[in-house]
Amino acid sequence: MVYGTRPEAIKCAPLVLGLLEDPNFEVRVVLTGQHGEVLDQVNQVFGIVPDHDLKIHRPGQTLVDVAVRTLQGVSEDLVDVRPDAVVVQGDTSSALAAGLAAFYARVPVVHLEAGLRTGDLAAPFPEEGNRALLTQVAALHLAPTSGNRDNLLRAGVEPERIVVTGNSVIDALHLVIAANRPWCDPRLRDLAALDRPLVLVTAHRRESWGAAMESIARAVATIATDHRDHDIVLPLHPNPQVAAVLRRHLEDAPNVHLIEPATYGDFCQLLQRASLVLTDSGGVQEEGPALGKPVLVMRSSTERPEALQYGTVRLVGVDEARIVSQVSRLLGDEAARDAMGRAVNPYGDGRAVARSVAALRHWFNLGPRPEDFSPLLPAGRAS
Numbered sequence: 001m002v003y004g005t006r007p008e009a010i011k012c013a014p015l016v017l018g019l020l021e022d023p024n025f026e027v028r029v030v031l032t033g034q035h036g037e038v039l040d041q042v043n044q045v046f047g048i049v050p051d052h053d054l055k056i057h058r059p060g061q062t063l064v065d066v067a068v069r070t071l072q073g074v075s076e077d078l079v080d081v082r083p084d085a086v087v088v089q090g091d092t093s094s095a096l097a098a099g100l101a102a103f104y105a106r107v108p109v110v111h112l113e114a115g116l117r118t119g120d121l122a123a124p125f126p127e128e129g130n131r132a133l134l135t136q137v138a139a140l141h142l143a144p145t146s147g148n149r150d151n152l153l154r155a156g157v158e159p160e161r162i163v164v165t166g167n168s169v170i171d172a173l174h175l176v177i178a179a180n181r182p183w184c185d186p187r188l189r190d191l192a193a194l195d196r197p198l199v200l201v202t203a204h205r206r207e208s209w210g211a212a213m214e215s216i217a218r219a220v221a222t223i224a225t226d227h228r229d230h231d232i233v234l235p236l237h238p239n240p241q242v243a244a245v246l247r248r249h250l251e252d253a254p255n256v257h258l259i260e261p262a263t264y265g266d267f268c269q270l271l272q273r274a275s276l277v278l279t280d281s282g283g284v285q286e287e288g289p290a291l292g293k294p295v296l297v298m299r300s301s302t303e304r305p306e307a308l309q310y311g312t313v314r315l316v317g318v319d320e321a322r323i324v325s326q327v328s329r330l331l332g333d334e335a336a337r338d339a340m341g342r343a344v345n346p347y348g349d350g351r352a353v354a355r356s357v358a359a360l361r362h363w364f365n366l367g368p369r370p371e372d373f374s375p376l377l378p379a380g381r382a383s
Contacts, residue, residue: 001087002098004032007283008089009042014171016048018353024366030077032056032070032094041263063093070097078105085110091131103137114141115148116303123301125207140363142356144347145306163359164372166348169283170290174350181265188266197230200274202281204237212318216298217249219323224253227331231255233270235262276330285313286347294340296326306346346375
């Protein structure tokens, strides 16, 4: 299994644990290592000790640097190990490069979280291109939803090579929440003790850098001023281009708490306490609904349209006035928040790992094919 960013680690870790528990499999974990200490924190939460770390990160690296170093590093590891399959997750440039390395070595590629699409190669960039290209080289596609399966079928993937599993991020969330870990960050522990309403904000996407990030920062500043009875917690992304903009607009607001990237355990607790989530993240669109939290997405499109269909997520774009209006509406309307929070989560039931392990057993002729994940449909919706 190859991963290197925090979101990849969160979604891969439960599957690593699930495979380690199955006597049919031996697991080798290879890190590409873009996210450094943040990545290590996730592995520590789940008790995962990687077998190899490529440590590809360099200051100021480009997408080309990430791809080249990953391709070279994974290719060399494959020569030494020669696994029966390589698992990659999602749509990072390192996932694509690792998949290509396996493909060139004629090792089957298993794509975890396969089939997500916006239909726009520019949004998100470069993720939309990465995941579409991975589809072409993958042998087994673990799709979170039936909509993802349909995307893969339209791309020409044979039905027998697709299993709908749900998303392993839900499994990860349930595992960490159940562990009831203490706060790691004393600022967050003290904040939780105040028990004030909380808005959780995350902003980092590459297509939002520049003017869009400025608009997001101004919107959050206005929300903080208009809702002084709420605390706003914003974990800063490690990228300095993102952090500098957010600090400039928000560091003087008394009820905005700019924190270093939260440990995964702390982030899960923040999510559990939040009244509302404002984000441009993909994974948070899945995690929020799993805990009954309304999620407003600061993007013009999403590769997770099921959340829109089921009513757990609403797109608000990056326009300052629209973000402020939509957040204020929900903060002032408890019934509207509750309606979004009670909507069915289309992304998983906490059994994605069990289905994924069963899918791998079936792929290697070691067991039956698992039944596809299918959430309950919202009231009044036909299948």
